[in-house]
Amino acid sequence: MTSFLKGIDIKVISDVPTGQKDEFGMPETYEQVLEFENVLVSPVSSEDMINELNLTGRKIVYQLALPKEYDDYIESGFFKNGTKVEVFGEKYKMVGEPTRGIESLIPLDWNAKVKVERIE
Numbered sequence: 001m002t003s004f005l006k007g008i009d010i011k012v013i014s015d016v017p018t019g020q021k022d023e024f025g026m027p028e029t030y031e032q033v034l035e036f037e038n039v040l041v042s043p044v045s046s047e048d049m050i051n052e053l054n055l056t057g058r059k060i061v062y063q064l065a066l067p068k069e070y071d072d073y074i075e076s077g078f079f080k081n082g083t084k085v086e087v088f089g090e091k092y093k094m095v096g097e098p099t100r101g102i103e104s105l106i107p108l109d110w111n112a113k114v115k116v117e118r119i120e
Contacts (some may be wrong), residue, residue: 037067040065
């Protein structure tokens with residue numbers, strides 16, 4: 001489905017295990033950067049920001065709406081809690097898991113949302 005709304009490109013930075021361990025026995029990883037197109041970015045309301053801060057101690061800044069075409073990435077767990085994201089040239093971290101709606105009942109291109117907090 002094509003809409004008149006158009007999102008922006010974001011980068012998702014995922015830690016991928018190399019299969020090796022470091023000198024402390026911890027798994028080594030490398031950062032894989034993937035670019036995702038047509039993601040809607042909206043600031044969260046003050047009320048949502050305060051509620052999340054009171055509940056979890058995390059300051060949510062934006063909510064990202066992910067296009068339906070990325071459902072396979074969502075189902076595979078690629079968009080998960082703690083995954084780093086670059087939006088507007090700034091680094092953020094996903095908070096919680098994406099929430100999805102029923103694709104056939106949503107008329108536009110986006111059916112999943114995830115919240116992000118700023119990384120200092």
